[in-house]
Amino acid sequence: MNFSEVFKQSNQLCKVSPDGKYLATCVQYRLVVRDMSTLQILQLYTCLDQISHMEWSSDSLYILCAMYKRGLIQVWSLEQPDWHCKIDEGSIGLVSSRWSPDGRHILNTTEFHLRITVWSLCTKAVSYIKYPKACQKGLDFSRDGCYMALAERRDCKDYISVFVCDDWHLLRHFETETQDLAGLEWSPNGCVLAVWDSCLEYKVLLYSLDGRLLSTFSAYEWSLGVKSVTWSPSSQFLAIGSYDEKVRILNHITWKKIAQFEHLGTINNTKAVVYKEVERKTAVCSDDLSLHNITIGSTLFNTQSKYEICPLPVQIPVVKPDPDRANPKIGVSFMAFSSDSHYLATRNDNMASVVWVWDMQKMSLEAVLEQTSTVRCVQWDPRRPRLALCTANSKLYLWSPAGCVSVQVPSEGGFQVLSLNWHCSGDSLILLGKEQLCLCYMDTDQEDK
Amino acid sequence: MPESSLVKDIHSNECGAAPSRQYSQSLPLHRSSYLLGTFCTEQNVQECLSHISQEVSSLGLPPAWKDSAGSSQLNVVAVLNCMYDLIQLHRKGLRTLENMEVEQLKLSSNVDYLQFTSTRLKEQLEISKRENTGLLERERQLQMKVKSLQNCLKNEKEEVQKLQNVIASRASQYNHEMKRKEREFNKLKERLNQLLIDKKEKKQAIDVLNSIGRADGKRSLWKTEKTEAKHEGEMYKTILSDYDTRQRELMLENAELRKVLQHMKKDIVSILGSKKLTTKGEKPDDGCLQADSEEEDEVFNSSMESVELSCVHVREKLTNSIRLQWRRLKSHVERLDSQASVAQMGENENSDAVTRETDKEEMDRLKLEIQQCKNFIQTQQQLLQQQLSSPCDEETASLLSNCYMLQEKDRLRDEWKTLEEQRKIFERERRNFTEAAIRLSCERKTFEEDRAMWLKHQFLKFSPFEESKKFQMSKSKSAFLISESQVGSGSTTDMLIRRPSDTTSPTHCVPLATTDLHCTPSTSSTKPKRNTEHEEGLMLCNGNSCNGHAPLQWNKSEDHSSHTQEINSSL
Secondary structure (H helix, E strand, O other), rough: EEEOEEEEOOOEEEEEOOOOOOOEEEEEOOEEEEEEOOOOOEEEOOOOOOEEEEEEOOOOOOEEEEOOOOEEEEEEEEEOOOOEEEEEHHHHOOOEEEEEOOEEEEEEEEEHHEEEEEEOOOOOOEEEEOOOOOOOOOEEEOOOOOOOEEEEEEEEEEEEEEEEEEOOOEEEEEEEEOOOOOEEEOOOOOOOOEEEEEEOOOOOOEEOOOEEEEEOOOOOOOOOOOEEEEEEOOOEEEEEEEEEEEEEEEOOOOOOEEEEEOOOOEOOOOOOOEEEEEEEEOOHHHHHHOHHHHHHHHOOOOOEEEEEEEEOOOOOOOOOOOOOOOOOOOOOEEEEOOOOOHHHHHEOOOOOOOEEEEEEEOEEEEEEEOOOOOOOOEEEEOOOOOEEEEEEOOEEEEEEEOEEEEOOOOOOOOOOOOOEOOOOOOOEEEOOOOOOEEEEEOOOOOOOO | HHHHHHHHHHHHHHHHOEHHHHHHHHHHHHOOOOHHHHOOOOOHHHHHHHHHHHHHHHHOOOOOOOOOOOOOOHHHHHHHHHHHHHHHHHHHHHHHHHHHHHHHHHHHHHHHHHHHEEEEEEEEHHHHHHHHHHHHHHHHHHHHHHHHHHHHHHHHHHHHHHHHHHHHHHHHHHHHHHHHHHHHHHHHHHHHHHHHOOOOOOOOOOEEOOOOOHHHHHHOOOOOOHHHHHHHHHHHHHHHHHHHHHHHHHHHHHHHHHHHHHHHHHHHHHHHHHHHHHHOOOOHHHHHHHHHHHHHHHHHHHHHHHOOOOHHHHHHHHHHHHHHHHHHHHHHHHHHHHHHHHHHOOOHHHHHHHHHHHHHHHHHHHHHHHHHHHHHHHHHHHHHHHHHHHOOHHHHHHHHOOOOHHHHHHHHHHHHHHHHHHHHHHHHHHHHHHHHOOOOOOHHHHHHHHHHHHHHHHHHHOOOHHHHHHHHHHHHHHHHHHHOOOOOOHHHHHHHOOHHHHOOOOHOOOOOOOOOOOOOOOOOHHHHHHHHHHHHHHHHHHHHHOOOOOHHHHHHHHHHHHHHHHHHHHH
């Protein structure tokens, strides 16, 4: 495993182009495009204000830079550095901005979610979509980029509009049976739309592409309901994580629950492997404490850590959330399937330093990773069943079915890994700190131990 | 003679008997009158007399008469008295008898009564015992009910608590949402106010250098009915193809499962068939088997024909037949189990012996293996011990010491060597780079100076004060050149040598040409200020006569160098 040197970035804005060749980072008001293999700076663009959001177009030719405070969007071209495009939303303000799947339209959501403006870069035409809903996930594009589903709210009722992304033609518009729609997500095969209600009511609705209601799923009443929903990449399973610390798996044929995963405080009676991160402070002898060593080496304060396999039964540290506060820190908020749908990684919010990995073929717990501090970011390798996670210290943790390893990120002055992204080839990782970023190259021939 | 025997009998009886006996015997005497006449006869008067007197005396009565010899005259008074006494005695006896009878009657009635009461009381006791158990039972049941009700109450309380928690969380969630919406509403109001106040409204605008083509290269179409219909068609196509793939997958799965079931059925049938031959054949089973085999053939045939059709009947037949076979197999296995348990009791030692023998063989084999392994380990240990304790001379000892690390050490040494070489190479390269950079900067400086001079020259060429300036220009130029040469040759290299640590940033270390008119954006902010200062200095120099100020220039250049020194340290 090799680590590159540390570069500057701001706002955690660092994205790899969809074709994997370029890396774009934002440093204050500048956009830096580097070549992925050599990390040489290829282009440098300057925007008018600090960049709040940056996104590659799907064909990796254009980059969108949004400055929400000024209500401006600037689009840069990689092929023609002289080309420029500036979209000013005016007094209506800007809250979010994104590309359309064809890479030629930009969708801007105005302040207070008054409307969505669709700007076309081909024709400079403008379209408006009224009454978009301000919720957890109100807009989703299907994976093949053909359709867009948008949640709307009119007259205290929830609707869903399905648009064809080609010409923004409204294909379907139907009312949903939700009290307060919180989010929607296309299945990876683009035929089913999963819609879920706010946490006050546990309700997941499944609509087919043409607007028919296929099925409703509700596990229980009254208690706080759905916290997160995710599809498996094969569209076979729909995983629903809820506030009662359980994950329910629905199958795509009958839309009924086929499995239920519980996150218990005590683990016993299972074939799963429990990895526990154990920290060990390096012993420093007195003659090492020269000034030179202290200034140059940050190894003085680095703690070595490694994984130990714990014998069952194991107690998981649980933090009880404050019962009086809204949106309590309890329940399954993070779920992710591996790219082959073989594993599901979950995190329960009141056991925030533990990551659970479930085997979807056996429908049972495969591994439990207990870290020393709160897990900040968990991502699956896009090619193989390998999980990378970080906990806001200077270490990177990797899990694969063969085992678990913790790697120290070498850097001077300490580098706290706050979030990470895999490169689309699965060969390298981008680690983001507060103001810095670092790349980690995996050994492609070496097996992770 | 019978009378005398009778008399003797009576006599013997009466002599030896207790008075009660005599009384009881006297009763039949009293009743049966035939004995009265037969006791005394003419012949045995004396005997009777003596006998009677004896009797009377034994009864405690005064004797009837004196037994005088020869007088056969009876004292009638005494006899009458005696008789009277006897009769009184008799009467007394009768009276006591009556009393006793009465007493006895009374007692017997008492006894009856007591028996009766005792049975009654016993019954009552039974009844009350039964009632008691009944009451106890009821009490137990009621206690159980109480417990269950208490449990229910606890559960209900817990549920109430849970619901209260749920209500509380929902309430906090609602409140949170309300506050959030209120905040947003307030923001909206403020924004609206701001917009109403604001005179100029910034419109939306897009500013593109040139429109770019579509991603797929095609031209965009107008929105017409045809396109709408096309979109609908495409949407339905997507849905249908998805259903198609799903149906195909399900069909494949179905076919595989059906195949598996059929194989299972074949296996079960074969197992059952073979078993039937070994065990005693039962007629009804045979009959069933026949029917079954027919049925199976049917099923096999029809299933093979309609493998694609997935007819409901065929499916049902298959599953039913499998169920039947499975049930039969289960019963057969149960029978075998029972047989095995019976066999285990005593008899069938053959099979047991067989299994036992095989077990024993296995055990022996394993034991042998263990022994072999142990021997092997022992020999290894011995060898190792020998190795460690063998006396070796110093040479080999020194060689052998850390012998395990030799290879590693060699490798590390080699790597160290290569790393050292690489480091040297890097050092050399770095030095080269820095020298090159320095040279580059010098060249740049000279270039800049030349350019500046040229520009100045050009500028002054066109200025009105050409002539007067020319002299000074040339002087200043020459002075500058002199200073340049003096400074350049001497101090620059000095500076460079004196501060090796600054070679790492060669671009900043260069003694800046004071007329560095070109400011790159990468330079620091302090430089422009210094530059202007230098410019001012030079202008002053130019304004005055240069000759007198040559030393000043020198100073200036020295200051200049110190300035640059300062710059270096600050940078």
